[in-house]
Amino acid sequence: MTDQMVHEQKIIDQFTRWAKPFAELPIHAEEDAMAMTLSACAVADDMAVLDVACGPGIVACALAERAGRVTGIDLTPAMIEQARARAEALALDTIDWQVGNATALPFADASFDRVVTRYSFHHMPDPAAALAEMKRVCRPDGRIVVIDATPSAETQAAYDRMEIVRDPSHTSALTLDQLLALGEDVGLTEATVTGYRLDALLQTLADEADMAALTALFEADIAGGEDRIGVGARQSPEGIRFHFPVSIVMWRP
Numbered sequence: 001m002t003d004q005m006v007h008e009q010k011i012i013d014q015f016t017r018w019a020k021p022f023a024e025l026p027i028h029a030e031e032d033a034m035a036m037t038l039s040a041c042a043v044a045d046d047m048a049v050l051d052v053a054c055g056p057g058i059v060a061c062a063l064a065e066r067a068g069r070v071t072g073i074d075l076t077p078a079m080i081e082q083a084r085a086r087a088e089a090l091a092l093d094t095i096d097w098q099v100g101n102a103t104a105l106p107f108a109d110a111s112f113d114r115v116v117t118r119y120s121f122h123h124m125p126d127p128a129a130a131l132a133e134m135k136r137v138c139r140p141d142g143r144i145v146v147i148d149a150t151p152s153a154e155t156q157a158a159y160d161r162m163e164i165v166r167d168p169s170h171t172s173a174l175t176l177d178q179l180l181a182l183g184e185d186v187g188l189t190e191a192t193v194t195g196y197r198l199d200a201l202l203q204t205l206a207d208e209a210d211m212a213a214l215t216a217l218f219e220a221d222i223a224g225g226e227d228r229i230g231v232g233a234r235q236s237p238e239g240i241r242f243h244f245p246v247s248i249v250m251w252r253p
């Protein structure tokens with residue numbers, strides 16, 4: 001097995017276990033964040049849209065309410081099962097689901113008006129390869145939208161350490177500058193940036209087995225008072241709360 005295959009198996013293992021909880025977690029469909037995502041995507045009812053690493057289809061289904069045709073592709077079959085169930089429950093019949101890899105998209109050049117991915121680049125050993133593929137399948141007058149956590153340069157290493165405890169398929173969350181540089185490297189233009197802070201409760205986001213280590217990490221961060229992980233961790237009556245610092249970057253191909 002190559003290193004890439006080993007990593008992809010980690011992703012499939014993680015998101016097979018987490019497919020259902022991820023699909024049901026309210027923060028992943030949070031209204032204000034979704035409104036900003038939809039605004040960046042700016043889809044119309046005659047457009048073909050691709051959601052790369054679509055997971056349980058939360059963004060794809062929201063896009064399908066507005067687009068002509070949506071395709072969702074993901075590496076993890078259990079996620080595609082969740083996506084199919086979601087579309088069926090919402091009576092959406094304009095979405096095609098596929099199991100496949102973002103770094104080798106099984107679509108013709110220039111076949112989509114919008115190519116979107118959310119919360120996926122931080123799982124990829126080579127996000128540039130995925131972004132290049134997203135550019136290839138996007139029409140010249142289309143838009144490419146990447147949504148992901150972007151820690152500051154000062155907090156990136158601590159943020160990655162925290163995420164790897166929570167999720168062994170985490171590689172690295174790019175800073176906004178690194179993400180913009182990736183866009184330039186693959187030849188994308190006219191970057192526009194927005195973003196949001198996604199507030200979360202720690203105990204809803206990790207396996208029981210990882211909770212002690214994670215809690216210790218967050219408690220040390222809170223006690224230090226310097227926000228070294230860069231997520232505004234704090235105690236609350238329900239448990240430890242923090243936010244994901246999320247950027248939305250839209251480019252022209």
Ligand SMILES: C[S@@+](CC[C@H](N)C(=O)[O-])C[C@H]1O[C@@H](n2cnc3c(N)ncnc32)[C@H](O)[C@@H]1O
Binds near residue numbers: 055076
């Ligand atoms: C955190 S989930 C995000 C799901 C969805 N995009 C969302 O925002 O609700 C990350 C997803 O990326 C998928 N993924 C990771 N690497 C991938 C790759 N190389 N190709 C396709 N999917 C990938 C995983 O299977 C998982 O479903």
